[in-house]
Amino acid sequence: QLELLKDVFLERMLYEKPDTLKPPRTDVLMMTPWFAPIVWDGSYNIDILNAQFHQRHIRIGLTVFAIKKYTVFVKTFIETAEKFFMVGHKVNYYVFTDRVKEMPNITLVDGRQLVVLEVPSYKRWQEVSMRRMEMIRDHSLKRFINEVDYLVCVDVDMRFTDEVGVEILSDVFGTLHPGYFRAPRERFTYERRKASAAYIPPDEGDFYYAGGYFGGTVEEVYMLTSFCHSEMMTDKGNNIEAIWHDESYLNKYFLYHKPTKILSPEYLWDNNMGVPEVLKRRRFIAVPKNHNAIRNR
Ligand code: UDP
Numbered sequence: 001q002l003e004l005l006k007d008v009f010l011e012r013m014l015y016e017k018p019d020t021l022k023p024p025r026t027d028v029l030m031m032t033p034w035f036a037p038i039v040w041d042g043s044y045n046i047d048i049l050n051a052q053f054h055q056r057h058i059r060i061g062l063t064v065f066a067i068k069k070y071t072v073f074v075k076t077f078i079e080t081a082e083k084f085f086m087v088g089h090k091v092n093y094y095v096f097t098d099r100v101k102e103m104p105n106i107t108l109v110d111g112r113q114l115v116v117l118e119v120p121s122y123k124r125w126q127e128v129s130m131r132r133m134e135m136i137r138d139h140s141l142k143r144f145i146n147e148v149d150y151l152v153c154v155d156v157d158m159r160f161t162d163e164v165g166v167e168i169l170s171d172v173f174g175t176l177h178p179g180y181f182r183a184p185r186e187r188f189t190y191e192r193r194k195a196s197a198a199y200i201p202p203d204e205g206d207f208y209y210a211g212g213y214f215g216g217t218v219e220e221v222y223m224l225t226s227f228c229h230s231e232m233m234t235d236k237g238n239n240i241e242a243i244w245h246d247e248s249y250l251n252k253y254f255l256y257h258k259p260t261k262i263l264s265p266e267y268l269w270d271n272n273m274g275v276p277e278v279l280k281r282r283r284f285i286a287v288p289k290n291h292n293a294i295r296n297r
């Protein structure tokens with residue numbers, strides 16, 4: 001019986017001790033009022049976290065959608081993920097696509113695999129984006145629950161440019177939208193029409209979360225995507241669509257079901273916005289695209 005205890009101890013490790021009177025960052029918020037950490041460079045020790053997560057043998061699923069012309073982004077996405085995403089851990093890439101033949105053939109590192117999931121496409125790009133919630137929900141029950149512990153759900157028109165590791169993992173996490181992390185509440189582009197299920201009153205809201213980066217345990221992602229999809233369907237029945245599609249419903253969910261961890265914009269950046277002083281690392285950046293040429297095709 002006592003043998004079991006061995007698993008709950010970490011190995012001896014050497015590192016500088018945390019200083020109770022000296023926070024590693026004083027220029028950014030590192031903790032929400034509900035005690036969810038906000039992940040910034042300098043705020044964590046990856047060796048401690050890796051030791052903890054390795055002990056649990058966790059498996060991570062990274063989901064992306066490559067519908068219609070967006071298949072062009074898959075190769076760079078996976079190749080850069082091989083270099084930077086969850087290095088040393090077990091990873092399944094789940095690529096949802098309507099064009100299976102256009103999937104690249106990439107040799108992956110041991111312990112990592114590419115799973116191509118064939119799904120229908122939708123005509124409008126807004127609907128392609130929104131339907132991700134339904135498909136992640138359905139595959140969570142069908143497949144993800146049996147294959148991985150955590151899901152990370154992101155946009156595909158992106159590349160990894162620096163490490164993204166287990167520091168992001170938690171029961172349910174969201175990401176600060178790079179365009180609004182310094183903005184006051186009234187500038188958040190939440191859905192403001194009361195007729196929509198995604199409505200958020202002007203005097204509420206913590207952060208503006210990005211639609212292109214969320215995750216958590218499979219169970220929590222199932223709950224999140226179920227909520228977003230069913231609220232979208234309610235709106236559809238009433239002939240209304242929230243202003244920023246899936247992102248608006250995600251923001252509604254996180255207002256009343258607070259994330260247990262929040263990723264700083266280091267984890268989702270667009271170089272069109274320059275590089276502010278608080279941004280010590282850019283880990284995952286938007287690949288420039290011609291919106292008109294690539295959407296609705
Ligand atoms: N998407 C897709 N095909 C499309 C439109 C969107 O596969 O025709 C997926 C893709 O994963 C993309 C995500 O939906 O990253 C969100 O759309 P987009 O990146 O165009 O939104 P933006 O980041 O520009 O707001």
Ligand code: MN
Pocket residue numbers: 155156157212
């Ligand atoms: Mn995108």
